[in-house]
Amino acid sequence: MIMLGSYLFFLMIAPQLWVPGILDLPVDFIIYPLWYLALIIRGRGHLLFKFELAEKIFLAFFVWIILSALINGLTADSREQIYIYLRIFVLYKAVSASVETTAEVRNALWIFVLLAVVLAIEAISHKNSPDLLGWAGQKLGWVDPSVLEAGGTGRVRWVGIFDGPGVFCVVFTVALAVCMPYLSGGARLSVRVVIFAVIVLLGVATYLTGSRGGFLATLAILAMYIAVRRKIRMRSILAGGLVVMLLFSLAPESLTEMQDESRSAQHRVEMWAEGLEMVKQNPAFGIGRGNFKTYTGRLIAHNSAIEIGGETGLIGFILWGTLIYISFKAAFLTWKNETDGADSNTGLGMMLALMGYLVSAMFVTLEYETFYLLLALCMGLVRHQPAAQTLEKREVMMIFVVIGAWLLFVQIFVISYLS
Numbered sequence: 001m002i003m004l005g006s007y008l009f010f011l012m013i014a015p016q017l018w019v020p021g022i023l024d025l026p027v028d029f030i031i032y033p034l035w036y037l038a039l040i041i042r043g044r045g046h047l048l049f050k051f052e053l054a055e056k057i058f059l060a061f062f063v064w065i066i067l068s069a070l071i072n073g074l075t076a077d078s079r080e081q082i083y084i085y086l087r088i089f090v091l092y093k094a095v096s097a098s099v100e101t102t103a104e105v106r107n108a109l110w111i112f113v114l115l116a117v118v119l120a121i122e123a124i125s126h127k128n129s130p131d132l133l134g135w136a137g138q139k140l141g142w143v144d145p146s147v148l149e150a151g152g153t154g155r156v157r158w159v160g161i162f163d164g165p166g167v168f169c170v171v172f173t174v175a176l177a178v179c180m181p182y183l184s185g186g187a188r189l190s191v192r193v194v195i196f197a198v199i200v201l202l203g204v205a206t207y208l209t210g211s212r213g214g215f216l217a218t219l220a221i222l223a224m225y226i227a228v229r230r231k232i233r234m235r236s237i238l239a240g241g242l243v244v245m246l247l248f249s250l251a252p253e254s255l256t257e258m259q260d261e262s263r264s265a266q267h268r269v270e271m272w273a274e275g276l277e278m279v280k281q282n283p284a285f286g287i288g289r290g291n292f293k294t295y296t297g298r299l300i301a302h303n304s305a306i307e308i309g310g311e312t313g314l315i316g317f318i319l320w321g322t323l324i325y326i327s328f329k330a331a332f333l334t335w336k337n338e339t340d341g342a343d344s345n346t347g348l349g350m351m352l353a354l355m356g357y358l359v360s361a362m363f364v365t366l367e368y369e370t371f372y373l374l375l376a377l378c379m380g381l382v383r384h385q386p387a388a389q390t391l392e393k394r395e396v397m398m399i400f401v402v403i404g405a406w407l408l409f410v411q412i413f414v415i416s417y418l419s
Helices: 002-012 027-041 053-071 076-098 102-128 145-149 165-183 189-209 212-229 234-250 264-281 292-296 304-337 341-360 369-377 393-418
Strands: none
Touching: 002 027, 002 076, 002 102, 002 369, 027 076, 053 076, 053 304, 053 369, 076 102, 076 369, 102 165, 102 189, 102 341, 102 369, 165 189, 165 212, 165 341, 165 369, 189 212, 212 341, 264 292, 264 304, 264 393, 292 304, 304 341, 304 369, 304 393, 341 369
């Protein structure tokens, strides 16, 4: 857990990117060898070479990324993506070998929450600093010109992979999801009070990022949590959906305005249309990972699923979706089957975190270490849920149907929006 905690510290706080004396420290080349060595010393080296179903799917996805890139003609961007996914796969195996029990998964999640609280404090400090600079000297992020004209400032952001407000917001929504189950579920009053204070802090930080995706993800997490705790039926959930829509309509204009002055939403939907064209152009292999911006000549997808589908084709998209499904299934079974309250809360927290991440990924590309770290943590849940280590035929069919329906929905939305 020390190595996993150290990795999270360097990923999230990222002192190697802004603290004098350790600038440009090659963290990956230091921490991964030490991490793998520590696992071997602890007697977990065999887990690095043992592949559960989810790990096999991820390996197949990585191989498909390489194959897709080669077939489309290996570009500099594709080579960079192959290296990135190799590094992520190394991370995935290290994390999955580090969490053999649900308790270890829970400890890792609490480390994430603690670091998210630090970043939330940084975000609030950044927004209110006289010079509008953050702890790392970073400026506020882009905001619609109309907000600036009204006397507003920019949106908070961090450094490294979190240098965009939308990506930065994911830190807070994931931490929020982990905390939510402890508002009830038999937790002591003192724990609930602390958790409530943390949730408020994370909520403020989420607001300061000005992220549409983050705002929707927060609403989705809250809605799902209430539905789960109250055992609400489908009819009531649909009614709750209407309430969510109402709340969204009452949210700040900077979060809800679709036809903003800079037409950012318009451009985003145009990129979704481009991504769908990539799938149609080469359904099996896509255009090769990393080539989206080159293909469009303007922007990236601002949607993880669209980008994966467009760049790796339907097969890559299906492998990616299957990996997510298996991870979500493990979290769901942990929540439903574990009799220990803390373990059940861990499963529910992981469910909420994955759902929040995926909602956010509808509005920004989030193929970063944080996502695969969450999926890897689910491996600690998979090992104790045998049903999560297999896929039945009906589940495979469901994955195909859901992906097909999602693509159809996006196509209809794009046509109606751009017409």
